[in-house]
Amino acid sequence: MNPETSGVTDRRGLLQRLLQVGATALAGAIGAILALSNNSVRAADGTVRRKYRYGMVIDTRRCVGCRACVVACKAENKTPPGVAYTVVVEQAFGTRADDKPLFMTKPCFHCESPPCVDVCPVSATFKREQDGIVVVDYNRCIGCRYCITACPYGARFFDFGEHYPAVAEGTPYAQVPSPEYGQFRKREPDESPIGNVRKCTFCLHLQDSEGRYDKAAGRWPACVKTCTGHAMFFGDFNDPESEVSRLLRERQAVRLKEELGTEPNVYYLL
Amino acid sequence: MGPQMLRRLFWMLGGLLFTAGLFGWYDRLVFGHLHANYGTVVPWGLGVTFYVYFIGLSAGAFLVSSLVYVFEMKQFERIGRLAVFTALVTLVIALLSIWPDIGHMDRVWHIFAYPNIKSPMAVITWLYAAYFVLLLCELWFLLRRDLITGASAPGLQGTLCGLLALGSRDVSGDSALRDRRVVKALATVGIVMAIMFHGGVGTLFGVVAARPHWHSALYPLHFLLVALVSGGALLVFASSIFAEGWKRNGETVRALGRIVLGLLLLDLLFQLSEWLIAFRGGIPSHTASLSLILGGPFWWIFWIWQGLLGTGVPLLLLVLPTRHDPRWVALAGLLIATGYFGLRLNIVIPGLAIEEIAGLSEAIASSRMAPSYFPSVSESLLGAWVVGFGLLLFGIGERLLPLVPKEEGYGRV
Numbered sequence: 001m002n003p004e005t006s007g008v009t010d011r012r013g014l015l016q017r018l019l020q021v022g023a024t025a026l027a028g029a030i031g032a033i034l035a036l037s038n039n040s041v042r043a044a045d046g047t048v049r050r051k052y053r054y055g056m057v058i059d060t061r062r063c064v065g066c067r068a069c070v071v072a073c074k075a076e077n078k079t080p081p082g083v084a085y086t087v088v089v090e091q092a093f094g095t096r097a098d099d100k101p102l103f104m105t106k107p108c109f110h111c112e113s114p115p116c117v118d119v120c121p122v123s124a125t126f127k128r129e130q131d132g133i134v135v136v137d138y139n140r141c142i143g144c145r146y147c148i149t150a151c152p153y154g155a156r157f158f159d160f161g162e163h164y165p166a167v168a169e170g171t172p173y174a175q176v177p178s179p180e181y182g183q184f185r186k187r188e189p190d191e192s193p194i195g196n197v198r199k200c201t202f203c204l205h206l207q208d209s210e211g212r213y214d215k216a217a218g219r220w221p222a223c224v225k226t227c228t229g230h231a232m233f234f235g236d237f238n239d240p241e242s243e244v245s246r247l248l249r250e251r252q253a254v255r256l257k258e259e260l261g262t263e264p265n266v267y268y269l270l
Numbered sequence: 271m272g273p274q275m276l277r278r279l280f281w282m283l284g285g286l287l288f289t290a291g292l293f294g295w296y297d298r299l300v301f302g303h304l305h306a307n308y309g310t311v312v313p314w315g316l317g318v319t320f321y322v323y324f325i326g327l328s329a330g331a332f333l334v335s336s337l338v339y340v341f342e343m344k345q346f347e348r349i350g351r352l353a354v355f356t357a358l359v360t361l362v363i364a365l366l367s368i369w370p371d372i373g374h375m376d377r378v379w380h381i382f383a384y385p386n387i388k389s390p391m392a393v394i395t396w397l398y399a400a401y402f403v404l405l406l407c408e409l410w411f412l413l414r415r416d417l418i419t420g421a422s423a424p425g426l427q428g429t430l431c432g433l434l435a436l437g438s439r440d441v442s443g444d445s446a447l448r449d450r451r452v453v454k455a456l457a458t459v460g461i462v463m464a465i466m467f468h469g470g471v472g473t474l475f476g477v478v479a480a481r482p483h484w485h486s487a488l489y490p491l492h493f494l495l496v497a498l499v500s501g502g503a504l505l506v507f508a509s510s511i512f513a514e515g516w517k518r519n520g521e522t523v524r525a526l527g528r529i530v531l532g533l534l535l536l537d538l539l540f541q542l543s544e545w546l547i548a549f550r551g552g553i554p555s556h557t558a559s560l561s562l563i564l565g566g567p568f569w570w571i572f573w574i575w576q577g578l579l580g581t582g583v584p585l586l587l588l589v590l591p592t593r594h595d596p597r598w599v600a601l602a603g604l605l606i607a608t609g610y611f612g613l614r615l616n617i618v619i620p621g622l623a624i625e626e627i628a629g630l631s632e633a634i635a636s637s638r639m640a641p642s643y644f645p646s647v648s649e650s651l652l653g654a655w656v657v658g659f660g661l662l663l664f665g666i667g668e669r670l671l672p673l674v675p676k677e678e679g680y681g682r683v
Binding site: 070081082084087088089090091104106115118119120121122123124140141142143144145146148149150151152153154156157158159160161162189190192194195196197256260 | 301302303304306308309310311313314371372373374377378380381383384385386388389390391392395474477478479480481622625626627628629630632633634636637638639
């Protein structure tokens with residue numbers, strides 16, 4: 001009897017069927033893994049096809065360690081105690097003749113291969129296709145802090161729900177929302193972003209609908225805008241005429257921990 | 271001190287930890303993470319350590335049970351069910367340790383709804399779900415016939431057995447044979463699963479290249495070995511007090527003690543490799559965490575807790591003539607099982623306690639930036655609750671469920 005006409009599958013037919021299903025599933029799984037292991041916005045020759053590739057160039061010789069960037073970021077993003085999207089680390093070199101310490105402001109580097117993104121169990125943190133900014137979906141994030149462990153640069157912070165005394169719960173200042181992600185969230189107990197991991201967004205809420213910043217209009221990352229020594233430069237690396245592209249061409253720049261293959265989009269001039 | 275006395279002590283300890291720990295839950299639910307002592311440089315603390323430790327015990331206990339149900343080693347048959355039940359209890363408390371540790375407890379389902387298959391954390395969470403179902407099924411098929419006969423017992427035990435039998439009535443020899451086949455199949459799948467999820471926990475740490483202390487190919491393998499040592503040791507101790515105690519299980523306790531000794535020595539070899547390669551390689555970022563373990567503020571966790579109490583003393587107890595007395599072997603089991611918690615602490619905390627960028631911890635004024643960690647009162651109480659809950663759950667199960675097989679001789683399937 002022909003198994004196809006009878007509607008009954010004999011053992012051989014079943015085995016064939018299973019093999020087919022198995023082979024399809026395997027091919028699918030391999031395809032999915034291959035697709036996932038390549039950055040999807042990366043073309044075959046390794047170049048990045050993105051509308052914008054935002055990044056920074058930071059001149060450590062111009063940095064005086066005033067921390068205006070830290071304060072400007074706090075004022076812009078209304079970050080609570082213990083959360084600072086950029087911090088200034090300083091290191092004294094006792095052997096240096098001029099006795100000048102190194103100051104280095106350190107925002108998120110928005111890496112080309114961000115290790116924080118790969119470890120997130122719920123894909124709550126990801127690299128935006130259009131401009132490469134690494135963001136956190138506050139509604140998706142479960143607050144496991146795995147990404148904090150995975151970031152080699154200490155760019156991520158957990159929001160423990162602390163308040164500065166001046167903006168403590170119940171004060172009128174506490175009602176001032178943060179413009180982050182254009183979501184204008186107020187700090188409420190147990191509500192995101194409390195209990196989430198937070199990080200620098202390059203102030204993406206200042207972009208226009210096309211994803212562009214405007215330095216002249218003041219729609220520019222708060223830290224760069226406020227830097228007293230003009231040590232911070234921001235811009236689009238895809239644009240060869242941008243300030244940051246020019247600086248990379250003309251000066252010797254380094255990126256931190258190149259050996260990890262993260263390819264930061266923030267460069268330092270020494 | 272007889273098993274009776276030890277069991278009373280066990281109940282008191284469980285009740286005390288459970289009750290005191292309720293305050294930890296109150297604090298977590300009302301104040302969230304405010305009173306936790308982890309921060310941004312050390313973002314994981316006691317909760318994660320407990321989770322890693324308990325999930326290891328679960329994998330280890332389950333793999334020991336497979337000696338009976340897959341490899342048909344009769345000398346361990348008396349504690350086979352106890353091992354599977356231990357695996358279930360430790361799995362439950364492992365998940366209860368990590369649950370309040372995350373920022374939004376109500377979003378756990380996100381891992382099932384939006385999994386990122388590149389994240390080891392997502393993959394092992396899926397495996398836990400499957401493993402939990404597998405453990406329930408295996409335990410049910412193991413106990414089924416005894417649950418049916420136990421249903422005729424008076425009181426709570428009879429009622430519970432009747433309920434758990436789920437309407438099954440067949441106590442024939444045929445059905446027993448079928449149960450064994452099902453258990454063997456489940457236990458075989460379970461071995462693969464246990465290796466995957468606990469190797470997976472090692473992978474979870476191992477893939478983090480940002481933390482050189484964790485970034486070692488040895489990690490998934492070492493985690494499995496640690497699971498076997500600590501899980502086996504816990505079973506040595508448990509089977510000396512429960513399932514009719516050392517008077518009935520003496521031979522089993524001694525045999526399992528020998529296996530644990532072998533595994534412990536193998537684990538020492540693994541640890542030695544890790545230390546040797548790191549220090550002879552001499553890359554500062556690799557040795558920083560290890561130096562912290564040896565001579566940091568918590569040096570005693572390595573030298574006293576993990577080294578002396580968790581390894582040195584039990585090693586002697588298992589090698590010297592004390593190895594013939596199940597009571598000494600049981601003590602060795604208890605020491606290893608608790609001592610290996612120190613080892614887990616030394617995996618999680620020192621790996622994090624090195625700032626990723628020099629000067630980071632002093633860049634802003636916040637206790638959350640501290641490159642050191644000691645659990646807060648509320649964290650400790652939450653941990654105490656989890657341990658207490660585990661002890662009570664185990665105690666209740668051991669009293670009410672037929673965890674000691676009535677018929678000796680587990681035939682070939």
